[in-house]
Amino acid sequence: MSESYDAVVIGAGPNGLSCGAYLARAGAKVAVIERCVETGGGLVTQELSGFRLNHHALYMMLAELMPPYQELDLSSRGVSFVRPEVQAAFLFEGGKSLTLHLDAAESRRSVEALCQADGERFAVMYEEFGAMCQRFLIPATYFPPIPPIEQTQLLETSGELGSRIAAFSEMSPREVIDEYGFEDPRVKAAFLYLGMMFGIDADEGGLGFLLPIYVYRLMNNAIVRGGSHQLSSALRRSLEEDGAEVITGTAVDEILMEDGRATGVRLGDGKEIRCRAVVSTLNPVQTFTKLVPEGTFPEEVEDGAREWEWEEWSLFMVNSGIVGEAPHYEGYDESVDEALMVVMGYECPEDVIAHSEAAKAGSVDHMAGHATVPSLFDPLQAPNHVPFGTPHVLRWETWAPYDRDWLSERDAFAERCMEFWAGYAPNLRERNTRVSVCWSPKDIETQLATMARGSIKHGAYTSLQMGYNRPLPDCSEYTTPVDGLFVAGASTHPGGMVIMGPGYNASRAVASALGIELPWPQLDSVRLACERGYLSLDALAEDAALPEEDE
Numbered sequence: 340m341s342e343s344y345d346a347v348v349i350g351a352g353p354n355g356l357s358c359g360a361y362l363a364r365a366g367a368k369v370a371v372i373e374r375c376v377e378t379g380g381g382l383v384t385q386e387l388s389g390f391r392l393n394h395h396a397l398y399m400m401l402a403e404l405m406p407p408y409q410e411l412d413l414s415s416r417g418v419s420f421v422r423p424e425v426q427a428a429f430l431f432e433g434g435k436s437l438t439l440h441l442d443a444a445e446s447r448r449s450v451e452a453l454c455q456a457d458g459e460r461f462a463v464m465y466e467e468f469g470a471m472c473q474r475f476l477i478p479a480t481y482f483p484p485i486p487p488i489e490q491t492q493l494l495e496t497s498g499e500l501g502s503r504i505a506a507f508s509e510m511s512p513r514e515v516i517d518e519y520g521f522e523d524p525r526v527k528a529a530f531l532y533l534g535m536m537f538g539i540d541a542d543e544g545g546l547g548f549l550l551p552i553y554v555y556r557l558m559n560n561a562i563v564r565g566g567s568h569q570l571s572s573a574l575r576r577s578l579e580e581d582g583a584e585v586i587t588g589t590a591v592d593e594i595l596m597e598d599g600r601a602t603g604v605r606l607g608d609g610k611e612i613r614c615r616a617v618v619s620t621l622n623p624v625q626t627f628t629k630l631v632p633e634g635t636f637p638e639e640v641e642d643g644a645r646e647w648e649w650e651e652w653s654l655f656m657v658n659s660g661i662v663g664e665a666p667h668y669e670g671y672d673e674s675v676d677e678a679l680m681v682v683m684g685y686e687c688p689e690d691v692i693a694h695s696e697a698a699k700a701g702s703v704d705h706m707a708g709h710a711t712v713p714s715l716f717d718p719l720q721a722p723n724h725v726p727f728g729t730p731h732v733l734r735w736e737t738w739a740p741y742d743r744d745w746l747s748e749r750d751a752f753a754e755r756c757m758e759f760w761a762g763y764a765p766n767l768r769e770r771n772t773r774v775s776v777c778w779s780p781k782d783i784e785t786q787l788a789t790m791a792r793g794s795i796k797h798g799a800y801t802s803l804q805m806g807y808n809r810p811l812p813d814c815s816e817y818t819t820p821v822d823g824l825f826v827a828g829a830s831t832h833p834g835g836m837v838i839m840g841p842g843y844n845a846s847r848a849v850a851s852a853l854g855i856e857l858p859w860p861q862l863d864s865v866r867l868a869c870e871r872g873y874l875s876l877d878a879l880a881e882d883a884a885l886p887e888e889d890e
């Protein structure tokens with residue numbers, strides 16, 4: 340049996356769902372195919388005995404700025420965000436702490452309590468990071484990548500801020516932190532951790548521009564009310580309301596090719612679906628070497644996929660539903676108890692780097708990480724009635740290597756993590772754990788085939804795998820050398836995390852190729868960035884038009 344669509348999207352993670360939802364809203368006939376029984380990819384919320392455990396993505400950074408939130412009206416489909424005032428707390432020896440707040444003046448006061456002179460340095464840095472993000476880095480998230488030479492020229496000729504961003508783009512994250520001259524190693528450690536938290540190497544040249552993004556995002560951070568999966572459900576609802584079909588529990592095994600063109604997909608159950616555009620949100624190894632016969636792509640694309648670099652370290656998570664008190668950080672400022680993220684185990688930048696190096700080298704000896712109690716901010720995440728006490732959901736997150744015998748080590752490591760946390764919050768030792776699930780890098784890969792070696796961003800961030808090079812220069816504008824085949828996942832610009840840039844940008848490229856007019860103009864922020872000279876429509880390649888009918 341064969342059905343026909345304008346577009347078939349492979350993978351129903353945040354990017355596949357958002358890409359499909361835009362296309363469906365614009366009038367295309369769309370099918371989204373998902374291997375797992377539920378949509379969402381990294382947007383997983385599992386409900387166990389009433390405790391909602393967000394096994395993967397929890398932090399929604401600058402959540403309201405994701406275009407689908409406004410343009411697809413996700414709030415009327417059940418999405419709202421909770422944004423705690425105390426965004427992050429860093430715990431140091433001797434009861435000292437640093438708290439970062441939505442209110443920058445509060446954050447400055449906390450920095451000053453550690454080191455008076457660093458307060459002014461923080462204010463300068465935060466203002467500059469804010470300007471960089473609002474004027475260029477956020478708009479560039481929702482705009483196709485511009486070839487590096489053209490992008491650098493645009494930035495350098497646009498004025499002082501642009502030149503500074505261009506300079507940061509040559510540096511490493513550690514060098515960018517050093518620019519601000521912080522005296523207190525604890526302050527430096529805190530901002531370096533935020534920059535590296537999602538697996539970014541401190542010393543990777545050409546990635547300095549990521550530090551402002553992650554520091555700014557993680558100081559404007561939220562969780563989804565009711566659990567991260569609510570975001571997936573709302574996107575699915577939007578798709579289905581616009582007539583799209585969402586097929587779950589079946590993998591795409593093959594991309595069908597005719598006369599060098601992608602013309603559809605074959606599912607695991609043998610069913611074939613024909614379409615004018617196939618949009619893959621899978622990683623480059625899957626898309627370019629597994630789903631098509633060898634020789635489909637030019638040699639440089641196949642070689643590029645084979646040489647694709649995975650992330651060098653991944654995450655280990657423990658998510659538990661407990662009955663007992665929320666953690667109380669004994670001996671610390673009381674605002675620490677109210678923080679969305681509490682970071683433990685780093686006194687100086689060298690500690691942060693030593694932890695990432697240990698994880699890269701395959702070791703789990705270095706203990707540090709951060710914790711969140713989602714139920715503190717959102718009562719929906721824990722059952723509303725449990726006998727014998729107050730229910731809470733706990734989440735512990737730390738860096739971890741992929742190459743370990745996780746099957747035998749996982750539970751013992753989870754216990755070590757929870758004991759480390761309880762070293763700071765001793766009341767946790769009194770908890771009654773009702774449900775607990777831990778995820779090693781190997782479990783991540785097993786659940787989401789896109790995240791090979793636990794690569795939460797579908798591939799390392801290196802200067803050769805970012806911007807116009809992501810995933811490969813031949814496929815960086817969401818088109819590929821194969822007519823009718825598009826890419827849209829975290830392995831495309833701007834990369835991983837729940838920001839929906841790849842899905843949003845790809846939907847525009849696919850719509851244009853299908854000859855469908857999108858009812859949305861460019862975002863105001865993008866238009867302004869073009870007017871200010873940071874971005875330019877002229878620097879983009881021509882769109883690839885697809886034939887009207889599938890012959």
Ligand SMILES: Cc1cc2nc3c(=O)[nH]c(=O)nc-3n(C[C@H](O)[C@H](O)[C@H](O)COP(=O)(O)OP(=O)(O)OC[C@H]3O[C@@H](n4cnc5c(N)ncnc54)[C@H](O)[C@@H]3O)c2cc1C
Nearest residue numbers: 350352353354374380381395396397398591829835836837
């Ligand atoms: C432990 C962990 C913690 C994280 N924490 C955060 C966080 O706090 N904040 C944040 O923003 N991000 C976080 N992330 C990262 C974020 O989840 C990902 O970067 C994001 O989900 C990528 O979105 P995507 O749509 O490109 O791909 P994915 O979410 O990987 O979705 C791709 C989908 O394709 C499906 N698929 C795979 N193969 C096939 C096939 N052959 N046929 C059909 N379907 C297929 C997969 O099952 C999956 O559902 C975390 C990730 C992990 C693993």
